[in-house]
Amino acid sequence: MEAEAAVDYLVDERSKAQFDIDAMKIIWAGGKHEFEVSDRMARLVASDPVFRKDNRAILDRKELFKNTLRKAAHAWKRIIELRLSEQEASKLRFFVDEPAYTDLHWGMFIPVIKGQGTEEQRKKWLPMAYRMQIIGCYAQTELGHGSNVQGLETTATFDPELDEFVIHSPTLTSSKWWPGGLGRASTHAVVFARLITDGKDHGINGFIVQLRSLDDHLPLPGIIIGDIGMKFGNGAYNTMDNGFLRFDHVRIPRDQMLMRVKQVTREGKVVQSDVPWQLLYGTMVYVRQTIVADASCALSRAVCIATRYSAVRRQFGSQNGHETQVIDYRTQQSRLFPLLASAYAFRFVGEWLKWLYMDVTQRLQARDFSTLPEAHACTAGLKSLTTSVTADAIEECRKLCGGHGYLCSSGLPELFAVYVPACTYEGDNIVLLLQVARFLMKTVSQLGSGERPVGTTTYLLRLEHLLQCPCDVQGAEDWLKPDVVVQLFEARSARMTVACAKSLSKFSKPEDGFMDLSADLVSVATAHCQLIVVSKFVEKLQQDIPGEGVKQQLEALCSIYALSLLKKHLGDFLSTSCITSKQASLANDVLRSLYSQVRPNAIALVDAFNYTDHFLGSVLGRYDGNVYPKLYEEALKDPLNESVVPDGYHEYLQPVLKQRLRTARL
């Protein structure tokens, strides 16, 4: 193939933008400093050949895993050499873009010790973990139980004579199963087990357990450990060593029980501290919050690929002597632009959730536990909503890219395979929505008793009004008014919540009602979470948004986000009499005109994510839009094309062909 000059095939598209893209990049990154760090780390990773990732789909599992170890070690070396801050180091790992044991070490092992350890325990374990002298994972899920944490079977029995706990796996189903980093890499784990003293079961608690020798990495006596095997997709999440673990009466000192929530004294007495027992679940709250932030990254990445490719790809018709760019088809816009809007919506709700998490953490330190239930409901609900939408959206983006989207070189199959378990890990999405519904039912049931709803449920204080208020839309332009839209989402959520609460009250046992109505409860929780995302987008727009045209673009995206949800869940809005069919039809007209408004800005809106070609890992999403020659180049790199005649020809192809020849002669 001829050498090509560097051409930007998307230059015309970029020239159409009606806003200051540099200002938008800063909004997306969350600030100037965040942008600078992110940009520098992305470039650092992209320019380092060790972080190459275009061969993942063709490496076998052992090579793949060894390569991940190599990258993690190299990343650590660079972090030390360059004296990177915690923020820079975490960004660097993010751009390396390969699931690895380090995610769990930094993302769960360290946070669980921070959140559930005593001061003394933090002082002992965290410095070693920060220096990576020990590598840890989070071993909660078992073969028999994941969602039902209270059903875990591993035991930690106190032996007062030796002042030790005996950690044991009494059944096959008690085997730890799934923890990332456990299979091959971790030296330590925080293991969740039933605390047993004096024959009494005190429920679940975390224990720090050493698994492997720090000299030769061999499992310690009584520890049976390994990898649980290949997962969905080639490459993809198989870079991670999700593991199994069994204990045969393994002894650990008493002070390795994490004792912030419960303590066991030298005599074996269990003392419950004054913090709520639910703090045992605190690490999950923390990680769910990070998963929401992560959803906007995965979604924006898929949307960036599909948007750029949709501008490059032409099929049918005629536009100034060329075939039509597929991005100009209304059907393409109505599938793509709501996803673009969702990426921005999730970014902003993720920022807000981070703030909420920091707020609840500070309150907990000051022994104010009042906002914990709301923080749990928000993190659980938004984790569920954003990951479900993102997983479906990545698949939709693959379809938006037609046949080429199915090629590994599009980057979309791997992105999907890596992303889709987010709907399951850190809490199955349905199980988490049921937690939100439980919280909403409790909030509504307490309204009469003078308990004031807080934070995201404050709207329920205006219940009487929301149950009967008509929607204030007379003409199409009313759909662009944020207060009209927010009130509509509040009314829908309030009406669905009250209807479900009424149905529940008909059951003599509430648990029976929860079982029977669980599908409706999930819809109620979804409506509430969508309201949170819409309101946080609107609140973001009430802040100072610098940069020419930036606010207008975000306003259009906010309206697209809300109105496309309205269209998708029209049944909810009509059946609760929140809107009329005439108003629904006006909303549809507004959506079409918003798509026209976004169309010339679409490429610049995805450029604002500031992703390098290395991070995107997609021929279809290349910044320069030079798709076809690069697709050709990638095809030629496939190992099948290394020889002109394939391996196996002489054994399996030639005999068949020869036989056909003989048959034909007969």
Ligand SMILES: CC/C=C\C/C=C\C/C=C\C/C=C\CCC(=O)SCCNC(=O)CCNC(=O)[C@H](O)C(C)(C)COP(=O)(O)OP(=O)(O)OC[C@H]1O[C@@H](n2cnc3c(N)ncnc32)[C@H](O)[C@@H]1OP(=O)(O)O
């Ligand atoms: C790795 C991170 C780094 C970066 C992130 C980016 C990407 C991620 C990459 C990889 C992710 C890798 C790994 C994932 C790791 C895991 O998956 S770890 C395992 C996670 N497991 C789960 O999430 C299990 C889900 N199950 C639960 O959370 C709970 O068991 C349950 C809430 C579903 C039910 O628990 P029960 O005790 O039975 O509960 P209940 O009776 O319903 O509730 C009792 C009361 O407690 C409240 N509550 C429940 N959970 C919490 C909580 N987390 N915080 C605060 N409060 C909580 C509940 O509301 C009840 O309150 P009441 O007032 O009604 O009594």
Ligand SMILES: Cc1cc2nc3c(=O)[nH]c(=O)nc-3n(C[C@H](O)[C@H](O)[C@H](O)COP(=O)(O)OP(=O)(O)OC[C@H]3O[C@@H](n4cnc5c(N)ncnc54)[C@H](O)[C@@H]3O)c2cc1C
């Ligand atoms: C890639 C990956 C990484 C992971 N990493 C870790 C890790 O590092 N550490 C760790 O401890 N764990 C880890 N896990 C485990 C993960 O947290 C659990 O798989 C998850 O919490 C779901 O639990 P489960 O597998 O028991 O699902 P189940 O609860 O068995 O779910 C099966 C089905 O039952 C439904 N269901 C269950 N309960 C209810 C209910 N009450 N009402 C209605 N429907 C219900 C669910 O919706 C689902 O459809 C990981 C999992 C994956 C896939």
